[in-house]
Amino acid sequence: MATKREYDVVIIGGGPAGLTAGIYTARARLKSLLLEKGATGGWIINAGVVENYPGFPDGINGLELADAMQQQAVKFGLETLTAEVTGLDLKGKQKVLKTGEGDIVARAVIVAGGSDRITLGVPGEEEFTGRGVAYCAICDGYFYRDIPVAVVGGGNAAMNEALELTKFASKVTVIHRRDELRATKILQERAFAEPKIEFLWNTVVEAIEGEDTVKNLRLKNVKTGEKSTLDISGIFVAAGFRPNTGYLKSVVDLAENGTIITNEKMETNVPGILAAGDIRANSIRQVAAAVGDGAVAAIYAEQHITGK
């Protein structure tokens, strides 16, 4: 069992929001620790090329951007630890973080743990995960060369997945429950212009079927109620995100969808607990916004600690 460790600021989550907060708190000479359950970088390491973060006119690979942010934060003295946070207790003014690597005590906590993909929750999805059901086109597109695949969803993530998959698959069918996309216009334009992509509107997946691997999808048109079957061996799910706030339910105020409610200083209802990035209510889920949130949270975490 690791010994008890004490920090001024503990940052939960190593994506752009957390790393930016770390740059600021480390430069403020606060003893700062960043906890990340996997590799630093957050969601952008799944994103391929990031095109809308200022300063990179030709776009930048998500992995490279994440690495650069981490190096910058560590250079100024941010400590990092690979550990998953399972609980957060309040002891007077102190915050005690329960982690797989023991308890860690902090004067201020910045929650920047982001979100994970939601699953469809339909029969066959869990059973066939990794055998035809996938959640990351950058990772798994390679295994679906020259065959048709489906993408579920209509947001930015779904369009990015569909466009990425056109590099590998012979055809990409986007299945979306509405009759229009939520994705950014430039991504919509690219998807509509791509001859390999076709759309099934007003359609939901009711079941995923197969034997060893996926063979077909059971679909339903939500407007007409008509049911159909689509023969396909790959389905990429990009239907939305769920914030990683399970351990915070009884600690800070959460919105109905589980995201953390903050004020314009990124403060939650508990003094000394702040939130930044995609985990925050009404986040626009963009790197540029996460970076801004991280800076704001760091400044007001410092103010909480110093009282100035």
Add this chain to the structure above:
Amino acid sequence: MSKPTEVNDSNFDQMVLQSKTPVLVDFWAVWCGPCRMVAPVVEELAGEYDGKVTFTKLNVDENPKTSSQYGIMSIPTLLIFKDGAPVSNIIGFRPKAELKKNIDAVL
């Protein structure tokens, strides 16, 4: 701390299938973000299970034969081999505690 050893199509039989101790194989590729999330956790486990389990990694890009033989369609995938056959299959990023549970179950 012992680091995972690289294995490939040509030495897979000798290094993994013929091994006397259980072998964990991390199927990965350079273009896979979540693989980079799994890698540091696997490295830590390699230290903790030193002598009990052999930790290896296989680049799916360079070794398509082994990848398709074991039906790898998603990475990262961790397969644990015992006596020449896969006995545990972990797909995608999972927390360290869950990986330990999977490893302990086959020991």
